[in-house]
Amino acid sequence: MSEPPVQPLFASAARAVRKLQDLGDPLPAEAVTQLSKLESSSLSDAERRTQLETLLRPFVLLDVSIDEQGIASCTPGAAPPRLVQHGWRSFLVRVANPHRIEANLSAGNSGVYGVIDYQSHSARIALHDTLTVVPRIKDAWLDAKIAVPSELSGFEVEYKVISLYTRDDGIQQGGLSVFAADEHNHHSLSRSPLAVAGFRTNFELREYAASFDFDCAPAREIRLDIREPDGRSCMAAITVQDGQGRSYPSKAMRLAPDMFFHEHVYRATGEMILLPEGRYRVSAIRGPEYRPVLLETEVDAGTEAIPITLDRWVDPAGRGYYSGDPHIHAGGCSHYNVPSEGVTPETMIRHVRGEGLWLGSVLTWAPCYYHQKQFFSGESISPPADLEDPLMQAAQGMTWTPQPTDRDAESALRYDVEVSGFPSSHSGHLILLGLTDQDYPGTSLIEDWPSWNLPVLRWAKEQNALVGYAHCGVGLGVGTEELPNYIVPSFQGIGSNEIVVDVPLGAADFQCGGQFAPAAELNIWYHLLSVGFRTLMLGETDYPCMYDEGPGVGRTYVRLTEPPSGPQAIEAWITGLRESASYFGDGRSHVFDLAVDGDVSREHPLDTPGPVRVSATVAAWLPEVPPPPPAGRPVYSAPVGWHLERARIGTSRSVLVEAVLNGVVVASQEVVADGTEQEVAFDVPVEESSWLALRILRSVHTQPIFLEVGGRPIRASRRSAQWLHDSVDQLWKVKSGFIREDEQAAARQAYDEAQAIYRSRRAECETD
Amino acid sequence: MTHQAPAIGCCGPVDTDAPLAVTINPEARVNVTRSGAPIGTLKPGEWHTLAVTVVNDAFVTGPLAVEAEPVSGLQLDLPVHELTGEHRQEAAFRVRLDAPTVVDVTLTFRALGALGGLANHSTVNLLLSAR
Known part of the structure; x- marks a missing residue:
């Protein structure tokens, strides 16, 4: 029999390596580079296959072999079975499938029942209202899951990824097994393909599970002492990675309020993160009004806290401009594969506070409509950032207590509707x-x-x-x-x-x-x-449908005489939108006090045609040089949407402020995006009734000022x-x-x- | 013409005999999955049609494009499918392998040009075999 072609083997290996990266548990960079070189090398197929298997072998925890009945037997691979307490580690799985069975792989282990709803990205318990399962989780020290895509393609050899969780530290003996659920040849009316696979495998006389002595590194709760520059406590987005680029907590499974699709988690001053001893890179930010703070820290036996002082570069609220994101969601899209529920207001307020937003409009829409509409009250709310299902979270090692902060009252949610x-x-x-009423009449x-x-x-x-x-x-x-x-x-x-x-x-x-x-x-x-x-x-952001990063990727700043707060916060903000100045964008540049002839009103009537003086204070911040390209990319490319980096002029630190009259640019001025406030002014001839605005594409755009000349409406x-x-x-x-x-x-x-x-x-x- | 679709019931598995199922959620994000239907074995040098069921919960109209990285020995005929906004449509594309072999191809489905899917959900990999 001839050797199978090598292209599918490389394709599956590349997918598995990418999956490890996505799960925040990447292979060493050198191994990734070697894999890439090998894929395009001119060696024979046989030599490339051999070298590929040799290259990946040290990272394979589980060797799986599937027989012609579809029964999977497992043996330990060469990867050291090192886990981390209350965390997840991910490894390669090599699957030998000589009979080319197309099946769906599931991981099993000893001592853990199937109480986690793996169909849900939220990692909720399968029966949400049955917290009696928590003791069973607490009693299980090991959990395992095959990362998606978990389907076997039918090729003779392919690579998959398995993620393992351990509750305990020390040396722990445990077994891992894999079941291959074959939907194509499923004939049982009473058992699912997975149940059939488990039934058949469990009745095998031969050993089908691989045994390990897992070496589980102890982890401790480390307190995050996050502070504003003035010393106040607050919520922020915190990203913690070790020297290999692993994220903490692991993205292999996160419980709300931590999201698997984020690198970061949102933590308040005094809240905890579980870390084993080691060296870490920590970054902290609280939305685009802050520069990212980067620090390296060693966690050892004596470490109790990591001090972090945020770096704010602009304070629009200090100028009377209050931020809001009119379009965020608590369910649907990236939150869940089972999108009918979503997260609670206590989780959403944590995310909104962590991005430094004053207001977040949580919009109930179709996939989660009937569940989420219970949170509509017709008022703005600012609940404590409590944990959802605290018993469940404690069972997974999240035993810390949510902490109030000095800035909690500065963020509010308003539940409303998106007709989607x-x-x-x-x-x-x-x-x-x-x-005030979310149900259409009748x-x-x-x-x-x-x-x-x-x-x-x-x-x-x-x-x-x-x-x-929207x-x-x-x-x-x-x-x-x-x-x-x-x-x-x-x-x-x-x-x-x-x-x-x-x-x-x-x-x-x-x-x-x-x-x-x-x-x-x-x-x-x-x-x-x-x-x-x-x-x-x-x-707007449309978080997490259009953008996953967090609320406030797109945001709107409204000029108000006092902060929007209390049950009528959204109403105050809306009134400001209708009557006062505002601008929108990515929050990396700001236009304060846009005025025509010194008048900041939205309506500025003129008696006769002629020049007007347009003025504003502009602030923008870019790093001095463009960020380095992400791994594997030749050049840095800014995100798809609006981002001030896309306004950078060449490799300079300058961006272009444009004055727009009736949609046409009539004047412009470069400003240095160094975070300082800079005055801009233009003389603009106005020949007829017009609208006028300032913009920095793609970062900020003001609402227009309307200039009606001689009482004539704008017909431009x-x-x-x-x-x-x-x-x-x-x-x-x-x-x-x-x-x-x-x-x-x-x-x-x-x-x-x-x-x-x-x-x-x-x-x-x-x-x- | 009226093709009003049920507004809820989105995002669930698609009941289809086609090997691939594409869903477009209410926010116009594309998700593609392999269904349980087999692809079958191709004959070398002959075109093989692969059916795709499209469930459109977003009323999106216009092109549904399929993109693929080139794979040696594999030819793809990936016509742009025109979405009418109807809730369910059937589409297809063709594949041909030059010689007896097995290849692994990654396909990405895009509607509305600029919008991709959620995470990598708009991408699927297929194992194609010719004997």
């Missing part, structure tokens, strides 16, 4: 902020809601809610970075779709963005502004009116098929009314 996964979602996802199920957006918006506005569109740019890209442009988009996605109908009818207040290409996001906003509408734009672009009119046609073409037949007549009438308004405004425009 509802019948009208084809028309764009609505964000409804400041609701509905008991999501399916009962209207199948287009305008009725929902009008119902929400009757509650004095601020309403608008992730505005999705489906609105037209293949150009030109801004403004006049290409009608296809409206293929879930961006600001029906906004072109709702704004002229007075039913939509804003759109949210700061996530994608500016041309896709800003074009529709600029056109609405240029025909005289006062539409707002907000920065005939082409914008035409674009909006034509967009309504395109929208109807693409979306009307999703509107229920009994709602189509009303929808068509609204579309017609919107187009009539655009035609009227087009006729009133004096310039093209």
Whole structure:
């Protein structure tokens, strides 16, 4: 029999090595480099196969062999079975599968029952309300799981990853076994494929489990003494890695409030992290208003605490600007494979505080709607950052007590609704902020809601809610970075779709963005502004759907006379959005006190055409040189969305501040992004009623100041009116098929009314 | 034309005879998984069609593209599938192996161009065998 081809072997090895990296337990860099070189070397296939197996052998904990009945027998590999108490370690598994069985691998061990819901990324117990399982977890000292993808491809040899947890320290004897659940040849009506595999394997007379003397390093709770520069206690995002790049706590399994999709965890001053003795790199940050603090520390027998002083570079609240993220979620998307529940307000407030946000709008949406809506109260809340399921967490080694901080009252949550996964979602996802009632009249199920957006918006506005569109740019890209442009988009996605109908009818207040290409996001906003509408734009994250990093990746700063706090915090913030100055972006640059002729009002009427003096205070911070590229990448590339790094001019530390009049850049000035406040000023000629804003793309954009000349409304672009009119046609073409037949007549009438308004405004425009 | 789909029930496993199932969640994120359906053995030099069931919970319209890193000896015919916004659509692509062999190919599915999936969930690896 000829040797199997080598390409699938390398493909599976590369996947397993990447998985170890993703789990925060990477192979040594030298081994990864050698693997990469070997994959592309000119050696014979046989020699490459031999060298690959030799290279990876020291990291293989478990050798698995699957016979023709699909029974997996295990023997210890060459990797030292070293674990860490109350933590997870991940290793390679080599699977010999000569009969090419396609099956799903599961890990078993002695002494642990199947009480963890492995289908859930939240690592919740399978029966959420049955905490009686906790003693069983506490009594089990070893847990194991095969990392996804756990399916055997059917190739003769492939590599997988196994993660092991130990509760205890010292030398512990234990066994590991693997079951291969074959869905393709499953004939039992009473047992699942996994149950059949376990049943058959357990009745084997031969030894099928591998035995180990696990060497489990003791871990202790180390206190994190996190401080603001002024000494106050606070919540922050803390990342701890050892010299091999392993993350603590391991990402192989994290319990809320720690998320497996984060490198960091959120901890308050005085809270704990479990660490074995060793040397660690610790980084700490509290959102983009802070520079990352990096330190190296040794944890030994005498270590009780790690002192960390945060490094704040800008304080917008000190200037009267208060941050908010109008779009975060407590369930769905990255949180869970079983997204119907999500996390509690106590976890969400921890994340919001850890990013230094004043407000986080936790939006209930389809996958988690019926569970999460219980947290809606119609008021802003600022609960203690307690742990979810403390018994369960204690059983996993999280025995620390949540600590209050000096800054807790400066962050609040408001539970509201995103109309996503509802019948009208084809028309764009609505964000409804400041609701007093979260159930559309006459509905008991999501399916009962209207199948287009305008009725929902009008119902929400009757509650004095601020309403608008989420992730505005999705489906609105037209293949150009030109801004403004006049290409009608296809409206293929879930961006600001029906906004072109709702704004002229007075039913939509804003759109949210700061996530994608500016041309896709800003074009529709600029056109609405240029025909005289006062539409707002907000920065959002859509955490953890669009962005996983944390709340406040996209954020909005609103100028208020006093901090938003108490049950009416969101209402105060909304009032500020409607009446006062605000800006949005990534929080790495800020525009304070934007003024026309010294006036910071949103409306600045002019008696006659002529020049105006535009001024503002700008602050931005970039590291002196661009960050080094991540491992495996030739050059640093900033994240996909908005990030000040993408505004860096060449390799300098400067960025460009632009003044925009009716969508067109009319002046600009470079500023050094060194964190200092700098005054910018421009003389801008105003020939007609106009809107004016400042921006640093892709980092910050202000709301416009409206300049009506001689009392005439803004009618600055005939082409914008035409674009909006034509967009309504395109929208109807693409979306009307999703509107229920009994709602189509009303929808068509609204579309017609919107187009009539655009035609009227087009006729009133004096310039093209 | 009205193709109003149930708004809930998203994110669950897809009942299909196709080897691959693509789901687009309400936030337009793409998730692809191998179903239980077998791929079968290819004949060298002949095109083999692989069916894909698409469940679209986001009403997304426009192209659903499939991308793959090149693998020696493997030819891929990956037509862009046009999403109509309907809740369920059937798509397909073709594969051909030049000679008797086994290859491991990684496929990434993308809707809306810029939007990928959650984590690596929009990516799947397939073992293709020709005898």
